[in-house]
Amino acid sequence: MLADDILRLKRERNAVILAHNYQPGEVQEVADLRGDSLELSRAAAREEAEVIIFCGVDFMAETAAILSPEKRVVMPAAGASCPMASMITARDLRGFKEENPGAAVVCYVNSSAEVKAESDICCTSANGVEVVASLAEETVLFVPDRNLGRYVARFTEKKIITWNGYCYVHDRYTPEDVSRACALHPEAEVLVHPECRPEVIDLADGVYSTSGMARRAKESPSREFIIGTEVGMNYRLKEENPGKEFYPLSEKAVCLDMKKTTLERVRSALETLEPRVTVPEEVAGRARVAIERMLSI
Template identity: 55%
Template sequence: MTQEEIKQEIRRLARERNALLLAHNYQRDEIQELADITGDSLALSMEAARTDREVIVFCGVHFMAESAAILGPDKIVLLPRPDAGCPMADMVTPEGLREMKARYPGAPVVTYVNSTAAVKAESDICCTSSNAVNVVNSLEADEVLLVPDRNLGRYIADRTDKTCHLWEGYCPTHDRLSVEDVQRALEEHPDALFMAHPECPPPILELAHHICSTSGMYEFARQNPAAKFIVGTEMGILYRLRKESPDKEFILPTSKLICPNMKLTSLEDVLKSLQTMSPEITVPADVRERAKLTLDRMLAVPRD
């Protein structure tokens, strides 16, 4: 089958199975082009919970499909590549988190949504990269535990009066971006604005004109009059940036900004998943209920 024939068959099967195709912002271009909805992990999971479709095909990594299963327990959630994991999410375990909690008794655990359901279930509240500071400041405690991303944790710590204890996890893709990469890009494009994801190390964020989530980058690029942007996050975001702002130029400061896990999912994988209705991602009821509480608490925090 040609790529176009595969796409047509995926669309036909999706209609037949009453399936919604979701793709994360870092997925391959052809996957994003095919998807019904693209977005960040939490937004997609919320779409999965809202839809009246019976089947969710989640083109992303494992913890994202888990989040969709947590928020939409009545749906069949398929992850075309179950081996698509997240190294940062794997850097913290429930056992390790329980040990950290024992060292700081009474301090609430604020866990980034980029984490497993089991870790969410050991936490008090979740956060995203865009609402993290609001979530931390909404808590009455003077001390908080921030899990698992040390870079997001440092970003939060610089913007709150609370004492922050950080788990030493990180995103390998964002951590590969160097100061030299960014400085070279800024020198080559002095008229460009540098926007960076808070998963980047602090020295990178110090160089940024704007720090925001992936969704924030789309909005910033659309609304800012600048014609050129240097992009400090995974390369998959370029597809939608260029689609939504075709008159603007988007530059990656390095070719190292690629997540191999996010690039695993192919059109053939999506087709096979719909044909076989597998692999299905489920979360045990006790874990799901506790993990959902952390997401519900986050969603109840007022936005700016």
């Protein structure tokens, strides 16, 4: 069986398999750890494994390589990328800073290593509010996600100027989707991701990162939930909460790049230790500063 081959190769290679919450269910099943991108990268840095098999998209594997430069990081799905991360380049960001001198740059971790290297500090979907509050500057350039930046702006009096990037999965949700799902499941608690549009967030019972959704699902007395994030998250939620029901806000909420990982590709990655993900040290060093500044908060 494929799963047996993967477990054997993992032991032989002294590898750890990481799977993002949006990965296919069968990939999550063979993973040692699953979670959000930064959560996984931090965990990988603590592991004694020599090889990190990162089942996700490019910026996630880059972050793991930045935080674990002594380890070999392999991403099974070559070419799996984040469209939102591709919406801004390092050159774009340098121009954005020139247009807004004196502003601090907060970079969502869903971004390339080159963009992180041009930023003052990184943030996640869970800690964006705290990161912005930690800054002395009164004007903040928030890249690349406009929706997350708008959500963070609700909790600060600082001026936040957002880049016009977005996650196509979350940006696609509409208030009509919420109304339709609530009509079908009137007792369900509505949880949405902060990458959603403001008008969708306004209709939710709670706004959480994927890790936050996992915690809320366990702690909430509710027995039914409507989940406003990529459909892969429902696999984890259902597995961790037997007896509770989870419904996607929309069945169309699928990240095609996240679904490029297959068990065959995981096995191949363990056999060949390719495709390897590396980040040049001159970029990694500066990106690491922005990430570690966030982690120190």
